[in-house]
Amino acid sequence: MSTATAAKPKPERILVGLRERVDPAVVAASLPEIAQAVVDIYDAALVHLRAAATDPHTDFDAAAVVAPLVRRTEEIAAARSDLLASAVLAGAPLTPSCHAVGIAPGTLRRRLTGLVRP
Amino acid sequence: MPGLRTPSAANRYAGEQLKHLLAAELLSHLDDAVTPLREFAHRTIRASDHIDSTAAAALAAEAIAALAHLHASDQRTERLQSHLLGAEVLTGVNVGHIGEVTGLSHSTLTRRLANSPAALRGKDIAPDPTHEWGWRALT
Numbered sequence: 473m474s475t476a477t478a479a480k481p482k483p484e485r486i487l488v489g490l491r492e493r494v495d496p497a498v499v500a501a502s503l504p505e506i507a508q509a510v511v512d513i514y515d516a517a518l519v520h521l522r523a524a525a526t527d528p529h530t531d532f533d534a535a536a537v538v539a540p541l542v543r544r545t546e547e548i549a550a551a552r553s554d555l556l557a558s559a560v561l562a563g564a565p566l567t568p569s570c571h572a573v574g575i576a577p578g579t580l581r582r583r584l585t586g587l588v589r590p
Numbered sequence: 591m592p593g594l595r596t597p598s599a600a601n602r603y604a605g606e607q608l609k610h611l612l613a614a615e616l617l618s619h620l621d622d623a624v625t626p627l628r629e630f631a632h633r634t635i636r637a638s639d640h641i642d643s644t645a646a647a648a649l650a651a652e653a654i655a656a657l658a659h660l661h662a663s664d665q666r667t668e669r670l671q672s673h674l675l676g677a678e679v680l681t682g683v684n685v686g687h688i689g690e691v692t693g694l695s696h697s698t699l700t701r702r703l704a705n706s707p708a709a710l711r712g713k714d715i716a717p718d719p720t721h722e723w724g725w726r727a728l729t
Contacts, residue, residue, distance in 0.1 A: 500646030503653045508631040510660075514624045518617065525617040528610050534678035535691035537613060538671050542692045552660070555653055563647030564654045572658040 490561055490584060500562035503555070510551040517541045517548075557583050598682065600715050604725045605681030608707055611724070612677055616670040623663035626656040668702075673723055675699070676706025 517540040524532040556573050557580060560566050570577045630652055641649065675688050685699055685708075694702075703709070707723050718726035 496643050496646040496650075497641050500641055500649045503649055504631045504635040507627050507653055507656065508635070511624055511628045511631055514620065518620060521613060521617050521620075525610075525613040528614075531606070532609070532613070533683075533691070534609050534613070534674045535683070535688040538674055539692045541667075541671065542694060552657060555657055559650040559653040559657075562650035562653075563643065564650035569654045572654055572661070574661040574664070 494561055496562045499558050503558055503562060506551075506555045506558050510548070510555055513544060513548055513551055517544050553580070553583060556580060560584075601680045601711060602682055604710070604715055604717075605677045605679075605707065608677035608680065608723060608725070609674065612670060612674040616667070616674055619663065619666060619670055623660050623667065626659045627653075630656045672702040673706045676703045676708035677723070679703060679706075679708035680711055 520532075520537045520540060524530070524534075524537050552573065553575060556569060556575055560569055560580065566580065567577050570580050634649060634652070675692070678688060679685060685696070685703070688694070689696055689699055707725065710725060710727050714728040715725045716728055717724060
């Protein structure tokens with residue numbers, strides 16, 4: 473095992489350190505706003521699809537309809553990851569939450585490590 | 591499909607029909623996928639002003655459940671997107687155009703469209719409600 477690997481803190485340990493610094497209630501209070509941010513990204517990406525789907529008589533370019541969803545994949549993933557990180561800081565269990573939302577615990581660890589650094 | 595004699599005309603007809611059906615299905619699917627998160631945000635926006643750690647954990651669990659619902663829908667979202675793009679190919683649109691507009695690479699499109707209506711391009715086709723996208727190739 474390399475030194476770097478050995479020194480890598482486990483997600484739960486980072487979480488303990490972070491939870492000592494933040495108030496879960498304060499983080500939890502921000503969850504609706506962060507959730508709304510995820511919803512807003514989807515709503516913006518669905519504008520063309522909504523128009524195409526609700527007018528069955530108009531021809532449309534399927535690529536242009538799908539493009540916003542595809543091109544905003546990273547933005548959507550980042551927003552979802554923000555919500556996961558905040559929910560975990562607010563008290564959700566780390567590993568089961570990561571598995572439930574399809575994000576690797578290691579990925580969340582890197583995200584939380586970034587929050588620990590000044 | 592009376593009056594449609596050539597595969598290309600049949601393909602165009604099927605592709606246009608499919609595009610509208612799949613667009614409606616994709617929209618309905620995504621609306622359903624996002625609904626728990628939307629409801630969570632609306633319902634809790636005021637309730638979260640003054641909460642203790644127990645309520646915080648409950649709120650966090652709700653957010654995770656809504657995210658999990660969204661995650662569970664991802665695979666079907668991608669499949670419906672692929673079918674919608676495949677229907678566009680069926681109408682005669684070039685895959686290169688789709689790659690240019692969506693930003694998807696040619697190899698990604700080739701992989702995703704292999705199991706979509708695009709696979710029917712150039713074949714005689716007929717409506718088939720038992721098939722995943724409602725049409726099948728005539729042998």
